[in-house]
Amino acid sequence: MMNTNQVIKAPTGSELTCKGWQQEAAMRMLMNNLDPQVAENPDELVVYGGIGKAARNWESFHKIIATLKKLENDETLIVQSGKPVAVFKTHDHAPRVLIANSNIVPSWANWNHFYKLESEGLMMYGQMTAGSWIYIGAQGILQGTYLSFVEAGKKAFGSTDLSGRLILTGGMGGMSGAQPLAGKMAGAVTLVVEVERKRIERKINEGYCDYLVTDIDEALQLVNKYRQKREAVSIGLVGNCADVFPAIYEKGIVPDIVTDQTSAHDPINGYIPNGMCFEQALVLRKKDPKAYEEKAKATMGVHVQAMLDFQASGSEVFDYGNNIRAYAKETGVENAFDFPGFVPAYIRPLFCEGKGPFRWAALSGDPEDIYRTDRLVKEMFAEDESLVKWINMAQKMIQWQGLPSRICWLGYGDRHRFALEVNKLVATGEIKAPIVFGRDHLDSGSVASPNRETEGMKDGSDAVSDWPILNALLNTAGGASWVSVHHGGGVGMGYSQHAGQVIVADGTKEAAEKIKRVLITDPGMGVARHVDAGYDIAIETAKEKGIYIPMMDSEV
Amino acid sequence: MMNTNQVIKAPTGSELTCKGWQQEAAMRMLMNNLDPQVAENPDELVVYGGIGKAARNWESFHKIIATLKKLENDETLIVQSGKPVAVFKTHDHAPRVLIANSNIVPSWANWNHFYKLESEGLMMYGQMTAGSWIYIGAQGILQGTYLSFVEAGKKAFGSTDLSGRLILTGGMGGMSGAQPLAGKMAGAVTLVVEVERKRIERKINEGYCDYLVTDIDEALQLVNKYRQKREAVSIGLVGNCADVFPAIYEKGIVPDIVTDQTSAHDPINGYIPNGMCFEQALVLRKKDPKAYEEKAKATMGVHVQAMLDFQASGSEVFDYGNNIRAYAKETGVENAFDFPGFVPAYIRPLFCEGKGPFRWAALSGDPEDIYRTDRLVKEMFAEDESLVKWINMAQKMIQWQGLPSRICWLGYGDRHRFALEVNKLVATGEIKAPIVFGRDHLDSGSVASPNRETEGMKDGSDAVSDWPILNALLNTAGGASWVSVHHGGGVGMGYSQHAGQVIVADGTKEAAEKIKRVLITDPGMGVARHVDAGYDIAIETAKEKGIYIPMMDSEV
């Protein structure tokens, strides 16, 4: 089942190898997810986020590709946890691929049952954009991380200027690897603790991180030097957070912002326990998963306790979406939830306007196509200073990984207007091949995750997961190119349900129609979800933009 | 919020009051679900199966109706747990309504959290066809119950002739009320224990049950008399199963078939504990739900133990889909799962061919329209003796409830062929108004429920719920008139996820196109699901009928 001799790279250029651009896009984006520049561990089909995979196994991968190649423009391929299970005739305004990953009936929805199913070849972990073929590398999370840091600063010290400030965090993997660069973009000194040396090396090669150090004191000397100079810099420190965080605390240092993005969502195949070296941990994981799980959870307890200590000393502390508080609480850290998740703390107001991690990729493979879209963003949204600033920084600081792409948080109304303009540029040939528009499942209306995206909803509806399902059904009705429904992304098995969608702008009139439907309804469901929960910003947005909410209509 | 003064009846006839027949059909079927002839407790919007509701509350109900009345033919109404939350523009081949009911993120997916959400007005329990507007009264379950009894007989004593045999079961409510008539149709003497007298009276009025008795010995005398005469008859005995089953066992009587369909899926608002009279139970339920729940579960333990005792004495015993074994096991009946569920025991082979509880209703309100479809069934499937027999019995024995309707288990290939012919009869006016085609969520490819529909799957994939989600996405892609995704139906919160679809034959060319897609893909997903699990009958069906399964194609 191993793919020892094959490096996956998406074809580029404007020649079709499938029977239509939607199939071609699905194929290229699946392959792009496994591009060694993009994926964390392509040999095992792992894209990011612990064991988030793009296909169940290599046999399934090849069958998906082969099926996409012969799929007609009125057919739909059905993918169940990374395996192609059927093709049915639908119609040209229906999605070309429908995907469901890692969904388990609730009473069985835990990691143990998942791993049982996985070991029997019946399931894979789809994370969010791994199994739905719209991961675009570290950039995908970069803008969100940057926004969170800026908002945390704004809240903590009333200023978006983070120069001279220290951010302390953990994890430099697939998504967490965005942290050093995001912190730097925000102007801070960023210290990231990562247990696996190789991960830091990779981020240095990619230009996401400036320094690698192995010693706490050396790290703190660098921190001091750059804080004094008020110079933005990022430092990767090889170590376990549960060792390093308490050590820094003991020294009396109080970072301005403390968070964590280690793979704590998965205490068996993600998070690394302390009290042993990295290699020993890998051996224990294989030999005795039960013992490993216990040690990992205990380590999270220590890790979270240190974060609570920092909070008590005045740091702005938040959970960065890996569910570490829940596992720490399990091991007895009763007040683990004393620090908030990043969504209620900083992101929800954006969700109320339908804003979230929108992104696009150029199927041509040509960076010039993305630069053209960058110019379009700056033209169309010239009055949005921070967005223009974002595009300028992104161009300067982000290296391409796989197909050139751009992350850009746009909200209801802007997404479809922008995509329609891009579709025109594809039609005229100014952009050389179709552009693929997608988003994270962490978005305005596409996720229920009570320890993360829907933590602390105003009306108490955190755990209601009707919403992501309706989002997926509606995007299917609207004619997205592919639609997915996942369970367990971000925070692990049992803790979330969420949906994704991707839509292809191939320059045709049909694509424009689909864009006009899907890129309105997709963020529109986000606004509606927050209207229902009683958020004023969402209610205002719905009124202003004319989103029809029956319960707000006094005339019917 | 109570609807004290209003009786809901669907409009009938061939005049449109909405802007299209799909909206009209959704409206009439929602209203039909709450018709007092159809619903168990229409004042509280309860349709069947414990607290399975058609709309969140009366305000939501009226808003749904008002919104459907003005909904355009290219718009889609979004319904979240019985409340209309948004309308978006889609297109004419998309569903008119998308529904998600009772979905909860798995770690919170239990009755306690559900009731918390419900009490805060955030959720309702949709059961299966209650919240998806395609319940057709007791008939909906009648054929399935009949088939199960016949199959149980075949397995136990190698004959489909049940004359002189005794079936002992519990429950005479919404769906369980089909048991006395189904047992009679199968030729047996059927003794049904039901704790609420009124329920039995209702079934007698409806012609579903022959006798009401209040005394065990009187019941057993009737049983003996009719077994000796080999005459089919049904008897309702007022009592609690946990009292009556052991008492019958103590008398040394061994029924041929033993099962149960009390509302055990809900230990708080469904099942009635023993050791107190029915009215006392209702008081306790209000006063101390926690104590009630414990007593209810303990009662289930006694109830299941009696079923196990019958099994040990030679009865054919099966669980009839209310999850009573799981709750009994919780209270310490370790071997509760020693008797099987009815699906692995009798129904799965039918699922492998895409067969399941297909049904249709006549929007005209005119029984003649259903009689016309009955004739069509007998013409088109003349070679299928048992189907013809079923239609003949149904015509004779089933009273109409609300809109005239027919249940008829058809499989892959037959459903769409039949519906296309009906669509033609609607077009010519021979059938006076459109016909609505739907099915139970308990169907071939639309449910994951490890203690019921997916119990004991060949490959161990019982808890994999990617399948019902894919089913809903695909039916949405194909253009069903309304599509729904629910959680907790049948077996209660945490134990199931499932999907429904309804499609309207209004005689148009567009309806024919949609029928050709949806009534192929819907049972097609059922065949594909069982192919994936390795069932030979499903693999044969896929080959024979040309369902495309990529992993079976050696050429790609």
Ligand SMILES: NC(=O)c1ccc[n+]([C@@H]2O[C@H](COP(=O)([O-])OP(=O)(O)OC[C@H]3O[C@@H](n4cnc5c(N)ncnc54)[C@H](O)[C@@H]3O)[C@@H](O)[C@H]2O)c1
């Ligand atoms: N909130 C968000 O928007 C958001 C975004 C991205 C990721 N996440 C969450 O962050 C987590 C990480 O995602 P990822 O894609 O980077 O996963 P990943 O597995 O690629 O990277 C995690 C990194 O953490 C390191 N690590 C594990 N245990 C450690 C420990 N005890 N001390 C120090 N380092 C340790 C691992 O070596 C790895 O490099 C996931 O839980 C994910 O769901 C949240």
Ligand SMILES: NC(=O)c1ccc[n+]([C@@H]2O[C@H](COP(=O)([O-])OP(=O)(O)OC[C@H]3O[C@@H](n4cnc5c(N)ncnc54)[C@H](O)[C@@H]3O)[C@@H](O)[C@H]2O)c1
């Ligand atoms: N397998 C299937 O196809 C299938 C079909 C229908 C219903 N069911 C299941 O059967 C159950 C009943 O469904 P319903 O629609 O009839 O519900 P319902 O609530 O309308 O009826 C249940 C009946 O059981 C009675 N009852 C409760 N506790 C009792 C006890 N201890 N002794 C005797 N009677 C008792 C109630 O008074 C009520 O009349 C549900 O769990 C449902 O999911 C399964």
